[in-house]
Amino acid sequence: MPSASKPLRIASVNANGIRAAYRKGMGDWLTARDVDVLAIQEVRAETDDVVGLLGPEWSVLHDPATAKGRAGVALASRDKATIHRVELGAVDFDSAGRWLEADFDVNGKIVTVVSTYVNSGEADTPKQVEKYKFLDAMVERLPQLADHSELAVVLGDLNVGHRKLDIKNWRGNVKRAGFLPEERAYFDRFLGAEGEPEYNNGAGLGWIDVGRRWAGEIEGPYTWWSQRGQAFDNDTGWRIDYHLTTPALAARVVGYSVDRAASYDERWSDHAPVVVDYAL
Template identity: 40%
Template structure:
C-alpha cells in the first residue's frame, strides 16, 4: 500500500512549531506533498532536508516568504522535475514532480499549489492564466505516464464542496469559470482531460466532513464553515487503486487540513 498525503502548510517553519514533523512520523506516509512552504534553500539547510525519515525535495519561489512546494518521500525518485515550464508560475515555486519509473511503469507524484485569486482582479487574472496553461500540460503528461497530483487547487468544484455555496458564487474559488475548468479536467470525453477526483471517487456524497480549508475570519473552523480546496487528482488507472481516504482534523497545522489516500500500489 502506498500512503500519500497532501497538506498546505501556510509556512513550513510555522507548521514545524505546531508539531507537523511529529505528526508525519506518526502517520508514516510513503510520501507527503506540501504547498505554500514559504521558505528558501537557506532556510532548509540543516533543518528541513528530511522529515520523519523522509527525504525532502523542493521548488522554492523566487520571492521570499511566498508560495513554494515540497515533497518528502521514503522512496528514491528516478527523476525530479522542478517547474512545469511556465516562467511566470515556475518563478512562484508552484510545481514539483517526483517520478518513480520502472521498466514496467511510469508513475509520478506531483505537489502543486494553484494560485489564489481572492486578493483581487490582478491575481484572479493570473489564476486564469495558470489554469489555461496548466490544462494542456496535464493532458500531455497523462499521455506519457500515470500520476497523482496532490495539492491546494484553490477551487471548490461543486455545491457540496463548500458550506455557503450560495453566497460564494461571485467569489474566487467558486467562480463559474473555475468550476467549469474543474469539470473539463474531470471529463473523460474528447474535450476533457479525463482525470479523477479521488476523494469524490471514494466519498461521492460527503459534505461537511469533506472540507479541507477554513477562513481565519469569524469562527469558520469552530462552526465548520469550510471549503474543499485540497485534492488528489489522478489518472484513471491510478485512481482505481485508491482504497481509503482520511482528512485529518485532530490537530491544526495551518488553515488547511491534510488529506491522505492509500493506493494499492508499490514502488
C-alpha cells in the first residue's frame, strides 16, 4: 500500500472477460496506472488465470460464479487483505461471483473495499426478480458495512443509472432494465433522491456517489457503451460503474477519472475503468 504521503488509488472495471481484456491491452493500462487496489467484475475465468495474468506482484482474491464462465468478481491489491468475506443476503440467495468484500490496513486505518457486479436484469422476467433480490440484500448490507468501517467503498458495475444525467438516451430506456423507476428507487435509498436537500450528502442510507459529487450536474461521464452501432463514437453511454463510499471516505477523495479509450479500436472492454484517489 502507498506511503502516508501518497493517495490510495482504487480502480474498478468490468473486464467483460479478463482473458480477452488482457489480449486487447488491459495489462498495459494497469501497468501505466499505478493502482493500489483493483476491483474487477465479469472476470469469467479461473483463479489461476487471474493470478497468471496479473503477475506475482499482486495479491488476488477471486469469487467465481456458480455457473462456470459467468460473472465473477475479484480484488487485486499490492498488499494482502487482512480478511475477506463473500456472503450477501439470505442463506438461500446465490450471490456467488457478484459480491466480494476485503479489509485492508492502510497506514493504520482499516479500509473496506467491495467489488460488486449487480445483475443486469431484464424487465418483467425472472432475471429482474433476481436483480431486486440483490438490491434488497445491498439495502440490508450497506448500513452494516458503514458500522464496520467508516472508510468503506462499494465499487463496480451496479447496472443501474440513477438519474437522467447518467444515461444519454434516457427517454428511450425508461422501460428497460438499468433505468426502471423501481431500480432507481434503490439508489434513492442509498444516496437520497434527486432534489432532496441532502441528496448525495447524507440523505438515504448516507452513502456518497463519488462520481456524481466529483463531476457535478453534467451528463455522464459515462462508463459503458454498447458494442453495437456508433454508441462509443457518439458517446451515447450509460454511467453504471460507481464508487459508493461512506461520508468519511468521500471526504478524502482527491482525484476521480473515467479512463475512456481514445478510440473504439483501443477499447479492451465495453466498460471504462473508474479510478479514484483517496488521501489517507
